Amino acid sequence: MREKTKLKLEELQQIMQELDLWATVAPNPQALLSTEPFAIDTMTANEWLQWIFIPRMCALLEADLPLPNNISITPYIEEALKELDGLEKLLCPINEIENLLKNQSQ
DSSP, X not given: OHHHHHHHHHHHHHHHHHTTOOOSSOOOGGGGGOXXXXXXTTOOHHHHIIIIIHHHHHHHHHTTOOXXXXXXXXXXXXXHTTTOTTHHHHHHHXXXXXXXXXXXXX
């Protein structure tokens, strides 16, 4: 399950790059300190995926720490990027990550 999660995170990154959602410059360091859900007050949805979600999930995997078992980010991404061509392609690995985490052995 952890290996599948890692692969899905890599797939998410690849799709974001294909859809030109992957930035080459990090946001302002202050933006990363947001305490709001999805850093909604300081970042776009794709910035949050790139600079917070993916790195934090990878850090948990690399440190062999427990992964969250109930996340729901699809509704936010779906709403925040509803005008995006390729939204369904972007949502696919996110949905798969959510399902993997929900179904992990306790």
